[in-house]
Amino acid sequence: GQSLEQPSEVTAVEGAIVQINCTYQTSGFYGLSWYQQHDGGAPTFLSYNALDGLEETGRFSSFLSRSDSYGYLLLQELQMKDSASYFCALSGYSTLTFGKGTMLLVSP
Amino acid sequence: DAGVIQSPRHEVTEMGQEVTLRCKPISGHDYLFWYRQTMMRGLELLIYFNNNVPIDDSGMPEDRFSAKMPNASFSTLKIQPSEPRDSAVYFCASRRGQGGTATNEKLFFGSGTQLSVL
Numbered sequence: 402g403q404s405l406e407q408p409s410e411v412t413a414v415e416g417a418i419v420q421i422n423c424t425y426q427t428s429g430f431y432g433l434s435w436y437q438q439h440d441g442g443a444p445t446f447l448s449y450n451a452l453d454g455l456e457e458t459g460r461f462s463s464f465l466s467r468s469d470s471y472g473y474l475l476l477q478e479l480q481m482k483d484s485a486s487y488f489c490a491l492s493g494y495s496t497l498t499f500g501k502g503t504m505l506l507v508s509p
Numbered sequence: 510d511a512g513v514i515q516s517p518r519h520e521v522t523e524m525g526q527e528v529t530l531r532c533k534p535i536s537g538h539d540y541l542f543w544y545r546q547t548m549m550r551g552l553e554l555l556i557y558f559n560n561n562v563p564i565d566d567s568g569m570p571e572d573r574f575s576a577k578m579p580n581a582s583f584s585t586l587k588i589q590p591s592e593p594r595d596s597a598v599y600f601c602a603s604r605r606g607q608g609g610t611a612t613n614e615k616l617f618f619g620s621g622t623q624l625s626v627l
Binding site for chain 1: 540542551552554557559564565600607608609610611614615616617618619620621
């Protein structure tokens with residue numbers, strides 16, 4: 402099977418940089434995705450790493466290292482609206498397996 | 510596009526009652542997924558369809574759960590009889606293509622149905 406581990410909670414202040422780590426175990430996968438979910442809302446796609454390395458999308462960047470079974474999401478210039486849960490997910494054959502999520506709390 | 514549409518938004522029912530959750534995927538998307546979200550277990554895949562055909566229902570917890578997709582624009586998830594442990598948020602999601610590449614990996618989620626079984 403597949404499993405993913407993320408910290409349950411991360412706190413940071415507005416304007417700061419925060420990194421949310423994700424380690425995984427799998428026998429095979431296509432890539433690692435990240436989703437954001439605000440309280441009471443639906444998960445929304447942020448980024449996808451099919452290859453090792455860094456992918457940048459505005460203030461958000463995502464990194465994957467297959468050799469280390471590790472990835473992270475980097476959020477820069479944090480804003481209050483970034484307070485949400487962030488999920489890493491393994492892309493398998495047609496399906497996604499999600500981690501339990503990391504709640505990010507951004508304070509003024 | 511209106512996005513993935515789910516109904517009802519909230520459902521409160523009593524143990525033993527039948528519950529039907531509905532989903533309209535984004536037009537042109539050929540994959541449809543049903544997920545359940547709880548604090549304890551996170552986001553769990555229940556079942557997914559490709560071109561209206563159920564492909565993998567190994568995540569369906571037990572025979573009380575069933576899902577159908579009679580056409581490309583409609584799917585239902587039914588629980589009969591419902592139990593308090595079924596209380597959760599149920600999400601429907603859709604995607605064009607199998608995924609695995611940067612161009613077709615993105616999964617689009619509906620707003621979810623908050624189910625409470627008393």
